[in-house]
Amino acid sequence: MTSMLNNATAPGPVPDGFDRWEVEQFLYREARHADESDYDAWEALWTDDALYWVPTASTNDPSREMSVIYDNRSRIATRLKQIRTGKRYAQSPPSNLRRLLSNIEFLGGRANSSGGVDLEVGANFMVLESRARGTHLWGGRVTYRVRRQDDELRLAYKKVVLVDNDRPIPTLGFLI
């Protein structure tokens, strides 16, 4: 999986100033907000230059090839506004969700547009989704870029690589 977003290159060294316990708590919080469909709290975690990306197995260049989700900050806002109408039927009623995050690793640092260095973190995840259609188990690898901004941690990047992204997948209406 390569992209225009310098994912093809290895990250730099792990930047200073990120405590493992604090970062893990931040990622668990992001997971909880998503599980509980707390859209306001989840949206508030993102930086202005955010990217939320769910590629398919054949997405090499996301500007020229289809991804399941490829949302900049503006499109994240649109997606959430749609859900908040209560008439985003793919997520109304919302799915019942719980997810596990595991194998959390600090992978390195990525220079960001504001002159700092984001922490790149990798993890494995599983999400159990229950809705009228049935129960579905989603799983894969997630790569985060976490930034310290105004003394708080924020999410600048989240890439979710589903293990079954080379095959037909059901509607993905919730925040993965």
Next chain:
Amino acid sequence: MTSLIESTAAAGSRYERLIKHDKVHGSLYTDPDIFAEELRKIWYRTWVFVGHESEVSQPGDYMRKRLGLQDVIMTRDRDGQLHLLLNRCAHRGNQVCADAKGNSSTFRCPYHGWTYRNTGELVGFPFFKGYGQRELDLRLGRVPRMDTYRGFVFGSFATDGPSLAEHLGAAAGEIDRLAGLSPEGEVELTAGWLQHQTRANWKLLAENETDGYHPQFVHGSIFGVTGSPIGALYSDSSIAVTRDLGKGHSENDLRPEFRKFAEPMRWFGTTEDRVPDYVAAIRKRYGAEAEKILVEGGPHVMIFPNLFIAEIQVFNIQPVAVGECVQYSTAVQLAGAPDLNKRMVSQCMGSVGPAGMLLADDTEMYERNQLGLEALTPEWLDVRRGLNRERVDENGFTIGGATDETGMRGFWSHYKMLMEAQS
């Protein structure tokens, strides 16, 4: 004589009973026996959209595709010829191709090493002495008929019957209209496909594609938050029309609405200053015709049974079981339009596929529809909307209002004809 007439009537009358001009029976979506008959009489008989030539542009390119329940390898041989091969070794029936796509002149079965050219010809098998000869009269199966229209590849399992041109009929003109959006007159489907598993009968999708009644309701959430003008195209006051194109094909013809505004690129939700290179290229290529193209935009057409072109995106619907199908979707890419192509990928990604802000809601409707159809009464689905105001246009096609079920009735009329055929 009497008994012969009776038995013929009995054999051919099943779909006459289930499909009326203003209603269709719920069992058409839920009965596994009907689904099995559809595979034989529709999916493995009529012309079915498989893929696009641009997906295998180089000699040796191949890509796995579905045609009904069949696993098909679309290949391009060294002479540039396309082939639709079935993924089944002639020896023991193993799959000869495991990768989704690639480039290779041959496929080698992993089970006993039988090797086939990308034309399907058997070129070798190990330890030939066990057969007493170096050649066998065996090859990979293939879809008996393959044909293309402006790069769109179709297959038919019927060895004879209507040609692709005959099957497409008036729908060919809609594909022409799509290709006409390109400054080079060519569509490419090179952006890759999203694969959306859908727990609903395939016909619910085919009917919905030109149903202009649902958008304001199913998609009201996204139209509202983005201020999209699309909703108005499908309102009660819209002057767009729904057209039965014959052969089961139908379209929402939005051109009357776009002509009313006469603004270039309004059909794409933008203005010409945002895509200046594209607009200039169209004017250079098409001269006096250019303004018409820039104002009217692309087609919104459902081509029976499984190709849906919705302005900037293309869908391939393939059945899996009576209550399940897969929607494959991709962005239209136009040769000679790089600035528009990137926008089309971006806009299409936001709209279609498992997380699409339009299609995920359509799919939720399909799936709830399938669940709703489990209810025992009322037994019928009503498709009468617009019968009171249907008319025939200057070209002889039946048209209804923007929100009328004219397209569905055309679908069912053709479906019934195919399903009532003997064998």
